[in-house]
Amino acid sequence: xxxxxxxxxxxxxxxxxxxxxxxxxxxxxxxxxxxxxxxxxxxxxxxxxxxxxxxxxxxxxxxxxxxxxxxxxxxxxxxxxxxxxxxxxxxxxxxxxxxxxxxxxxxxxxxxxxxxxxxxxxxxxxxxxxxxxxxxxxxxxxxxxxxxxxxxxxxxxxxxxxxxxxxxxxxxxxxxxxxxxxxxxxxxxxxxxxxxxxxxxxxxxxxxxxxxxxxxxxxxxxxxxxxxxxxxxxxxxxxxxxxxxxxxxxxxxxxxxxxxxxxxxxxxxxxxxxxxxxxxxxxxxxxxxxxxxxxxxxxxxxxxxxxxxxxxxxxxxxxxxxxxxxxxxxxxxxxxxxxx
Amino acid sequence: xxxxxxxxxxxxxxxxxxxxxxxxxxxxxxxxxxxxxxxxxxxxxxxxxxxxxxxxxxxxxxxxxxxxxxxxxxxxxxxxxxxxxxxxxxxxxxxxxxxxxxxxxxxxxxxxxxxxxxxxxxxxxxxxxxxxxxxxxxxxxxxxxxxxxxxxxxxxxxxxxxxxxxxxxxxxxxxxxxxxxxxxxxxxxxxxxxxxxxxxxxxxxxxxxxxxxxxxxxxxxxxxxxxxxxxxxxxxxxxxxxxxxxxxxxxxxxxxxxxxxxxxxxxxxxxxxxxxxxxxxxxxxxxxxxxxxxxxxxxxxxxxxxxxxxxxxxxxxxxxxxxxxxxxxxxxxxxxxxxxxxxxxxxxxxxxxx
Numbered sequence: 001x002x003x004x005x006x007x008x009x010x011x012x013x014x015x016x017x018x019x020x021x022x023x024x025x026x027x028x029x030x031x032x033x034x035x036x037x038x039x040x041x042x043x044x045x046x047x048x049x050x051x052x053x054x055x056x057x058x059x060x061x062x063x064x065x066x067x068x069x070x071x072x073x074x075x076x077x078x079x080x081x082x083x084x085x086x087x088x089x090x091x092x093x094x095x096x097x098x099x100x101x102x103x104x105x106x107x108x109x110x111x112x113x114x115x116x117x118x119x120x121x122x123x124x125x126x127x128x129x130x131x132x133x134x135x136x137x138x139x140x141x142x143x144x145x146x147x148x149x150x151x152x153x154x155x156x157x158x159x160x161x162x163x164x165x166x167x168x169x170x171x172x173x174x175x176x177x178x179x180x181x182x183x184x185x186x187x188x189x190x191x192x193x194x195x196x197x198x199x200x201x202x203x204x205x206x207x208x209x210x211x212x213x214x215x216x217x218x219x220x221x222x223x224x225x226x227x228x229x230x231x232x233x234x235x236x237x238x239x240x241x242x243x244x245x246x247x248x249x250x251x252x253x254x255x256x257x258x259x260x261x262x263x264x265x266x267x268x269x270x271x272x273x274x275x276x277x278x279x280x281x282x283x284x285x286x287x288x289x290x291x292x293x294x295x296x297x298x299x300x301x302x303x304x305x306x307x308x309x310x311x312x313x314x315x316x317x318x319x320x321x322x323x324x325x326x327x328x329x330x331x332x333x334x335x336x337x338x339x340x
Numbered sequence: 341x342x343x344x345x346x347x348x349x350x351x352x353x354x355x356x357x358x359x360x361x362x363x364x365x366x367x368x369x370x371x372x373x374x375x376x377x378x379x380x381x382x383x384x385x386x387x388x389x390x391x392x393x394x395x396x397x398x399x400x401x402x403x404x405x406x407x408x409x410x411x412x413x414x415x416x417x418x419x420x421x422x423x424x425x426x427x428x429x430x431x432x433x434x435x436x437x438x439x440x441x442x443x444x445x446x447x448x449x450x451x452x453x454x455x456x457x458x459x460x461x462x463x464x465x466x467x468x469x470x471x472x473x474x475x476x477x478x479x480x481x482x483x484x485x486x487x488x489x490x491x492x493x494x495x496x497x498x499x500x501x502x503x504x505x506x507x508x509x510x511x512x513x514x515x516x517x518x519x520x521x522x523x524x525x526x527x528x529x530x531x532x533x534x535x536x537x538x539x540x541x542x543x544x545x546x547x548x549x550x551x552x553x554x555x556x557x558x559x560x561x562x563x564x565x566x567x568x569x570x571x572x573x574x575x576x577x578x579x580x581x582x583x584x585x586x587x588x589x590x591x592x593x594x595x596x597x598x599x600x601x602x603x604x605x606x607x608x609x610x611x612x613x614x615x616x617x618x619x620x621x622x623x624x625x626x627x628x629x630x631x632x633x634x635x636x637x638x639x640x641x642x643x644x645x646x647x648x649x650x651x652x653x654x655x656x657x658x659x660x661x662x663x664x665x666x667x668x669x670x671x672x673x674x675x676x677x678x679x680x681x682x683x684x685x686x687x688x689x690x691x692x693x694x
Contacts, residue, residue: 008453008463008470012445015410018417018673023363026674030666032448034409034469037666069374070355077358105353107372109655111643122348128374129348288452300450311370311377312663316671318358319366 024320039306040313043270044320046304050234050268051083051325057230057332058268060084061247063239063283067097067176068105068125069311071238074318076179082331083321084236086226087180088188088243091195094161095138096130097175098168102141103134135196142200146212154215156222158338161187184335186226190219191242220246220253226334227254227264234268238310240275240283248282251295263294269303272313364675379661380668383625384675386659390574390623391423391680397570397687400424401587403579403638407437407517408446408466409666411578414673416520422686423676424576426566427521427528428583431536434502434517434528435479436471438509441516442482444475476537482514483541487552495555497562498530499692527692529563531556532582560593562692567594567619568603569689574623578665580630580638588637591650592618609649618649624658627668 014032021029024044031041050056062075072093078084099105108122108129117124121132145167149155155163165181180187192214193201204210227233227250237244247266254264275284287303290296296303306313354372361369364384371381390396402415412433418424440446449463449470458465462473486508490496506522509515521528533554534542542552567573567590577584595601595608601616602608608617630639642658645651651658661668 006461006463006472008449008458008461009447009472011448013408013410013448013469014445015413015440016670016673017413018677020678021363021674023361023366026363026670030670032410033666033670034446034448035467035666036664037409037670038448038468040667068353069377070353070372073355073357100353100355105374106349107351107353107374107378108348117348120346120348122346126375127378128353131346131349286452300452308663308667309376311373311375312380312667315356315366315370315373315377318356319361322358323360 022323023316024323027316027320036307039304040308040316042304043272043306043313044317044324046268046270046302047083047236047317047321048324049302051329053232053234053268054330055231056234056268057086057226057232057334058084058234058236059086059088059226059247059250061235061237061239061241061243062087062089062093063237063241063243064090064310065092065096065125066238066310067093067100068128068130070105071311071314072097072100072176074314075176077318079176079179079183079185082183082329083325084185085332086186086188086334087176088190088247089176090241090243091189091192091197094176094187094189095142095196098141098173099130099135099138101174102138103131105130139196139200139203142197143204143208146200146204147208147210149212151211152213154213154218156218157189157192157214158186158219158222160192160214161189162335183331184333185331186334186338188219188223188246190216190246220249222338223247223250224253224257225337227251228257229337230332232267235266235270237269237271237273238314240271240273240281244271245282248290248293248295252293255294265291265295265297267297267299267302269296271305272308272310273305274307274309276307362678363671364678367671367675376662379659380663380671382659383627383661383668384672384679386623386625386657387423387576387672387676388679389657391684393572393574393623394685395571396574396622397426397566397572398424398574398576399426399428399587399590401575401577401579401583402427402429402433403577403581403583404430404665405432405436405466406578406665406669407433407440408469408471410446411666411669412437412440412517414669415517416515417673419517419520419524419526422524422526422684423680425526425687426689427517427526428563428587429517429528429530430581430583431530431533431538434530435483435537438482438514438516439471439475439479441509441514441519442475442479444472444478446471480537480540480544483538484544487541487545488548488550490552492551493553495553495558497555497558498533499527499559499562501533501554502528502530503692525688525690525693527689529559529586531559531563531586561597564590564594564597566590566689567606568597570687571606572622573619575621575625577624577626577628578669580626580628580636584626585637588645588648588650591620592648594619611649620646620649620652622652622657624651626660627663627665628660629662629664631662
């Protein structure tokens, strides 16, 4: 009996053998296994290829409230090494890191008397606690900054975050926006008011009679410009939410503005999420679904979705990248796009 | 103004700084963050304490079809180092590894593929892993050949059956999980054994006129009998399912073996209303992708298990990490390998290996 070659059986899986190895070696081996273990390994490979492709502008979407869990210094490190060129974040992630820098977070518990926490002014994030009274001081700091801005001028969230980064940097507050300012990384927060920034902005208007305007239109216009000026785009999504949706939309507006091709999908894509496709939302939807929208490359090898808590996957991926890539990347310096 | 100390602020979260470090250092740092990253770090701490507590017998529940994803050699390594003393597994995990050990690998596939076409090519898909159904059948035939060497109409527990199978495979140099278990005297139980290719092999043996008896009641008696031979129990659950349920029952069902519902040599807790003792597991770790809100056992919290008397009330000795085991298990095993430099003595149930 002769055997017909089975076209589906091309690359054998390799069981993991436990022995001393580096983080990146283990992740490389995990990419030879199955399920989400493979995906987390592949995520490092895709990111590495993205970093080494000189034509790529790397945009990160950073959702949720991850800075409270000790992840923000990883994002800071990514910016310092220019492993990302632009950050699109929730308001939470770029304010609660300031809370950490000023007042700290505490290890808490997910099984606790929340009414008693309320009495003690403790805010809970699953198993992390912080001081609610000091949280308000962080809000006050944002308000103090807002009051230094021009009234009635339409700031994009990038301009707003850039100015705040400078303000924080001058006060030597170690956080994402001050690091972004120092490393010239544009930071967008398309739903910035849905956070302490919104509270601070309202207080500035009501109490201090100021009128700061953050212009959503300008935000999207600038992001479209980043898309138009990039040869290729690569995306990294930590969670989904507004950051993922906004960055995905860049491809749609670029294809209309440029009009030469039908679609300008992101050529590389990584996502880490705990959401699932069956709920129908954008946060958990597969990159295959995004192919139908022309938003993501059809190339399977350039995209990977890992279903995992980012508090597990992100530290692993970052440390593996640190082992694998020994030179800082030459960043795209997108801030130059918006110089007057 | 003086500040009143807030009783909830005792231990700070430490943001992770990226630099060169070992796997176990990174995991130690993750245990000072939040969410499931913290849990994964804590899981290693709990397992390490379990290993260093000389009074503890460690039982692992191993659910799902994890061997197909390349996890089975990690389980072998755990047995070789006696980081587990007893294994309770699904049939899938201790049969699908045999295919790989026979020299027929699994293949990297894709979750996004034409499954009707796979069927034409005799490929079974496990999410993004492909296996050849033809090679799978060779494993079933091998299992049938082993069954034909057994005694007819003898009540085998899954433990006895799997020990004999392990010895048989070991002699054939097929170093699967059960072969390694037999070599290292680690008893393996498989409470739902026929719900797998073992069931198929039983039918193939039956077609040749051989009547195999796999006696669930004997299984339960042997497994519950462990409770009288140990001091404390620690459990590690990879997934949930029957393996987790079976091991959880050890804490509360085992005293029914005794007329007075008590093991005199153990420190149990008396449930006065029923006049029986129970023996909560002293340490517990679980890695699962299931969630508590569905109400099932696989995803339920250890806190829920406290109400059943099955798990310790000590929070520091138990941890559930919600994560795919294909991520959680390799990471934990490598961190353990870095941290624990000597083989554990292990609890050997030599009466099972005569």
